[in-house]
Amino acid sequence: MNDIKLPLSGHRLGIWLLFSALVWPISGVADFNPDYIVETIYVADFDDEATQQDWETSILEGEVDWDFGCPREPGGTLNCDYAYIDSDVAGAGAGRLRARLASPDVSTASAPGFRYFAEYDHMYRALGSQTGSVVVRENDDDDWSPVIVHTTTIGSVPAEGSTSVTEIIEALEGDSFQIGFDFDDNGAWGWYWLVGELRVHALANIPDISLDVSENPVPSGQTLELTITVDNVSNPIDLEDLMLALPLPEQLDLDGSDPFVSDCLGGDIELGEINDVPAILWSDGSVAAESSCQIDVQLQAVSAGSAEFSGVLESPVGDSEPAELVLEILSLLSIGGEVEGLASSALTLDLNGEELLEINANGPFQFSTSLIDGDTYEVIVLEQPDFQSCEVSNGEGTVSGSDVTDVEVVCTTNQYTVGGTVTGLEGDQVVLQNNGEDDQVVATDGTFTFNAQDDGTAYDVTISIQPTNPIQTCTVTNGSGTLDGADVADVEVQCSTEPAVVEFDQDVLEFGLLAAGSQASLVVVLTNTGTGELLIKQITDPDLPFALAGGSCLDIQDPIQPGDGCDLEVTFNAEVIGAGEYESSVGLFSNADSSPEDITVRGAVLETVPVPSLSPLAIVLMALLLAGLAGRRFMQNRC
Numbered sequence: 140m141n142d143i144k145l146p147l148s149g150h151r152l153g154i155w156l157l158f159s160a161l162v163w164p165i166s167g168v169a170d171f172n173p174d175y176i177v178e179t180i181y182v183a184d185f186d187d188e189a190t191q192q193d194w195e196t197s198i199l200e201g202e203v204d205w206d207f208g209c210p211r212e213p214g215g216t217l218n219c220d221y222a223y224i225d226s227d228v229a230g231a232g233a234g235r236l237r238a239r240l241a242s243p244d245v246s247t248a249s250a251p252g253f254r255y256f257a258e259y260d261h262m263y264r265a266l267g268s269q270t271g272s273v274v275v276r277e278n279d280d281d282d283w284s285p286v287i288v289h290t291t292t293i294g295s296v297p298a299e300g301s302t303s304v305t306e307i308i309e310a311l312e313g314d315s316f317q318i319g320f321d322f323d324d325n326g327a328w329g330w331y332w333l334v335g336e337l338r339v340h341a342l343a344n345i346p347d348i349s350l351d352v353s354e355n356p357v358p359s360g361q362t363l364e365l366t367i368t369v370d371n372v373s374n375p376i377d378l379e380d381l382m383l384a385l386p387l388p389e390q391l392d393l394d395g396s397d398p399f400v401s402d403c404l405g406g407d408i409e410l411g412e413i414n415d416v417p418a419i420l421w422s423d424g425s426v427a428a429e430s431s432c433q434i435d436v437q438l439q440a441v442s443a444g445s446a447e448f449s450g451v452l453e454s455p456v457g458d459s460e461p462a463e464l465v466l467e468i469l470s471l472l473s474i475g476g477e478v479e480g481l482a483s484s485a486l487t488l489d490l491n492g493e494e495l496l497e498i499n500a501n502g503p504f505q506f507s508t509s510l511i512d513g514d515t516y517e518v519i520v521l522e523q524p525d526f527q528s529c530e531v532s533n534g535e536g537t538v539s540g541s542d543v544t545d546v547e548v549v550c551t552t553n554q555y556t557v558g559g560t561v562t563g564l565e566g567d568q569v570v571l572q573n574n575g576e577d578d579q580v581v582a583t584d585g586t587f588t589f590n591a592q593d594d595g596t597a598y599d600v601t602i603s604i605q606p607t608n609p610i611q612t613c614t615v616t617n618g619s620g621t622l623d624g625a626d627v628a629d630v631e632v633q634c635s636t637e638p639a640v641v642e643f644d645q646d647v648l649e650f651g652l653l654a655a656g657s658q659a660s661l662v663v664v665l666t667n668t669g670t671g672e673l674l675i676k677q678i679t680d681p682d683l684p685f686a687l688a689g690g691s692c693l694d695i696q697d698p699i700q701p702g703d704g705c706d707l708e709v710t711f712n713a714e715v716i717g718a719g720e721y722e723s724s725v726g727l728f729s730n731a732d733s734s735p736e737d738i739t740v741r742g743a744v745l746e747t748v749p750v751p752s753l754s755p756l757a758i759v760l761m762a763l764l765l766a767g768l769a770g771r772r773f774m775q776n777r778c
Contacts (some may be wrong), residue, residue, distance in 0.1 A: 172335070174455065175342055175343040180245060181337070185335065193242070196240055198236055198237070200236065201233060201234060205224045222320070222333070226269075232328075240319065248293055248314055251314065252373060253342060255339055257318050257337065260335065270288055272287070272321040280752050283321075340637040346371045346454055347452075348368060355467050356466070358440065359469065359470055360441070362440075363437075366740070367434040370431045370674035371430060371431060372426055376658060377404065378426050379425040379455070380423065380425075381422065382423075382453040383424065386413055391438045392439050393440055396436070400434070404424075452714055467511075472510055472544075473505050476515050476543075478642050486521070489521040495521060518546050518548075521693050526553055526622075531546065555622050557588070558586060559629055561584055564634045566607050569611070572600070572601050573589040573598055575601070598621070598622065609671055610636055610701075617631055637672075639671045639674070639730055641666075647739040647741065648663060653744050659711045661709055662707065663707050666703075671730075672699065674699075676728045685723045686711065718745055721741065
């Protein structure tokens with residue numbers, strides 16, 4: 140565009156001023172950057188007649204309208220490719236003058252979905268405070284929306300020159316829009332407004348960023364991954380010179396010596412500072428056309444609280460909306476308690492089916508797994524210790540703001556009994572012992588049970604006192620062992636009575652030959668040579684002329700103990716019978732296996748013969764004869 144040379148009017152002060160542009164950015168848009176033009180979708184040269192016909196002019200107030208060419212100021216020299224308006228045409232006192240220059244529909248079909256910039260050359264001459272507004276409306280809407288308002292003020296600027304101004308147009312939903320230039324002199328008639336070539340560009344969209352974390356909420360002390368996604372999917376061109384400053388919340392630290400991983404085209408990532416606050420810095424970044432890329436940051440939650448991220452991606456085409464994320468970091472709380480009564484081997488506890496804890500001693504315990512506030516927990520006994528049973532109390536609940544320390548595990552040693560059966564008992568009682576104590580008196584055949592004892596301990600069942608009356612011997616089978624998780628009921632006690640054996644000092648009582656009218660007695664001694672008690676049940680008398688005359692065996696009431704004995708006295712009475720040989724027996728009935736037993740008794744009585752008067756020699760010879768006969772008879776009986 141050529142320089143404009145306009146003389147000053149003699150009746151007013153003519154001052155050419157450059158517009159001061161007030162840009163209303165959307166989405167934090169930066170200044171126009173021609174390097175990121177996707178497409179120029181419209182160009183208007185106002186010295187072209189066809190273009191002039193496409194544009195519409197309208198008077199909004201007063202009687203001054205837009206025109207094309209050169210201002211009407213006499214003496215001016217100008218290359219007339221302008222659209223212009225001049226309030227001097229109406230003259231002083233014309234009141235307020237307003238007019239609009241509107242473009243034809245500008246189609247976005249060739250580059251839809253982008254941001255659009257209106258770039259134009261303009262200049263003006265002003266006497267006071269006037270405004271020139273760039274407005275836009277979508278499709279055939281009735282309402283125009285302002286894009287920028289140029290406000291003029293009296294001032295001193297070079298009289299020659301022009302300026303190029305680029306303004307952003309709001310994001311559009313339709314497929315076309317119009318651009319308008321609204322002139323308003325606010326009743327101050329002394330000013331011009333000239334607009335040169337108009338160019339409308341589709342500019343690359345501002346890249347977007349988003350933040351995400353691998354877990355939210357996260358327990359304190361845990362590592363996590365922060366993912367920063369840079370989105371350039373909507374742009375057909377690479378974006379460079381990107382910069383991100385993301386303050387790092389105080390509840391987080393970088394994790395590891397190389398915590399950054401990026402698949403973006405380029406850029407330097409480091410931990411720096413912004414206003415003395417640690418921040419993740421990405422500078423000189425770039426992202427490929429029609430794609431997105433990610434920056435992964437390994438972090439560790441070091442303290443509980445709400446960690447708030449907020450960052451803006453700066454780019455040559457504008458700054459993104461702030462990306463925000465709130466990460467909840469929860470306190471880690473422990474689960475534990477106390478074990479009592481554990482005697483020997485290990486106890487195994489289970490927390491939520493996730494951690495097993497082996498405990499070998501009484502006292503406090505704590506799982507290494509930490510839970511976060513609001514988590515539920517359940518502690519159970521997974522494996523009982525040997526010979527014991529442990530029970531958990533306060534083992535279930537919900538973590539609520541503090542460590543759980545009141546889980547109680549109480550262990551008690553299992554106890555079992557030792558017992559069995561007694562058979563063959565005839566005596567008054569048998570006394571049993573377990574481990575030399577805990578007497579159990581058993582009076583009849585049947586079962587017996589000792590007091591319970593700790594599992595895993597030894598037992599030894601013995602006979603403390605054997606039965607008596609009669610004497611018996613009891614023996615124990617399966618009487619010793621070690622308790623192993625169950626009652627013992629197979630101990631056998633078998634009792635048997637000891638035998639009594641009757642032995643006489645002589646089996647036959649020989650009285651020999653008695654003279655008629657005489658009487659004799661003999662004693663037999665009985666001894667219990669067995670191991671059991673001898674119980675005399677009955678003694679029967681012999682036949683006459685024999686009789687029981689006495690003896691301790693007749694009066695005995697108690698059993699005869701082994702090795703003891705008694706005696707019987709038997710008489711042979713030759714006074715009551717005649718001459719001849721006699722034999723009988725004494726019967727003994729007892730508990731001995733040989734009962735009944737007989738004691739034979741024998742004797743003879745001489746016949747009575749008158750004795751003549753003999754000489755002394757005859758008497759001697761007679762006595763010798765009788766003695767010889769008696770001896771012969773005795774020997775015969777012995778044989």
